[in-house]
Amino acid sequence: MQLLSLTEENYIKAIYSIQHSNGTGEVSVNEIAEKMQTRPATVTDMLRKLSEKALIHYEKYKKVQLTAPGTKTALSILRKHRLWETFLYQRLNFSWDEVHEVAEQLEHIHSAKLIERLDEFLGFPEYDPHGDPIPKPNGDVPVSTAKLLSEIKSGDKCKIVAVKDTTSPFLRQLQRYNLTIGCRLTVLERLPFDGSIIVRTEKEEQIQLSEKIAVNLLVL
Amino acid sequence: MQLLSLTEENYIKAIYSIQHSNGTGEVSVNEIAEKMQTRPATVTDMLRKLSEKALIHYEKYKKVQLTAPGTKTALSILRKHRLWETFLYQRLNFSWDEVHEVAEQLEHIHSAKLIERLDEFLGFPEYDPHGDPIPKPNGDVPVSTAKLLSEIKSGDKCKIVAVKDTTSPFLRQLQRYNLTIGCRLTVLERLPFDGSIIVRTEKEEQIQLSEKIAVNLLVL
DNA sequence: TTATCACATTAACCAAGGCTTACTAAGCTA
């Protein structure tokens, strides 16, 4: 795995992320430009570069996909990012919504040894503070069978294992409800009109969660 | 404190380091060029930049000195470097000779919160694995009262707190003796002819240490 | 089946950062 510039790494991340969020696994120039806050022309240039480095499959006017090495690179960055997030959250008592920004910097530190030792130090965690799976060194990604809270039948119990949205506004709203990874919930009622869900927490509190909240909470 | 580029930070570090190694506290362009592995002309350019940012006192053809803010910046970088070294050594089991390179990268991460939390996590250490003082957030630099093992009177007890030499041959020899940071020693006898010192460890072992070893062990 | 339009590419160019060489200026010292 060659050494990439910070920007190159961020493009790889962006492509990976888009690939995994829009079902098809194929990514357009415009989507990348959008994500990277830049112009399509800039993206085309970068795609040529990444293609020369064999990190992406790229043909003019066609959609983009990561190659095997490209995917490996993306997973390696993701691994670093999520391990650092876990470290910040578990050991340095950063809050949920603070970890991302700093991890964004730390993920670009180049040292295989560092990241393996960090993994060991953290006890080989499988999921980061947001419940996202931490890729293994070989690229395996732990698969979660988690479902969306919005899919849970009323009467059923479940446990929050992850969040889909990881932006501060969402995480802060969860904090207001006192909801966090690991919380056990019982779904009391689902309101058909707006998709709201009423749940009971372990502390016997009743909370009404909007549909938008419910589709961003992953539970088991 | 403004945000500096990686290179700017490294120049500041270099100037600080030269300032503190050549008694006078004044630094020449050539010395900086030497340390930074670059040409004097390049240094002149950078000095103009750093001077504009008020980090150094600089007048053409005169020696260079850090200003108060410049010194603060240097200490802040040093603080980060040494805290990361401590983390790598103490928590991730990096060896003495491995910490520097990685800390060199980590020291450029920008997050005041990160470094304060790291400090707290490590228990507010005063010295890094090499026994160098870790500057405080306000810029104070702990003064070590540690003495060389070679200065300890026979009969006195002491504890190893740092090593002066950090090269692997020395460290490997210490490992053979089973000596490490924190070991308590009793100085039994000092041999005047070659300066050797005979010590007793906590495990009641007796070890004879050469003068060269003794002048590279810092004890309290 | 072709006209259209969104999307992608190219070309030319910009700016910052960090560096170089070649030349010139300063200042110390004999």
Added chain:
DNA sequence: TAGCTTAGTAAGCCTTGGTTAATGTGATAA
């Protein structure tokens, strides 16, 4: 004060990552 060492200036190179404006492509709707 000559001569050497040291430092500064000017001009310019290269890389990275960006821009705009113009042009090319190809899916699709009429």
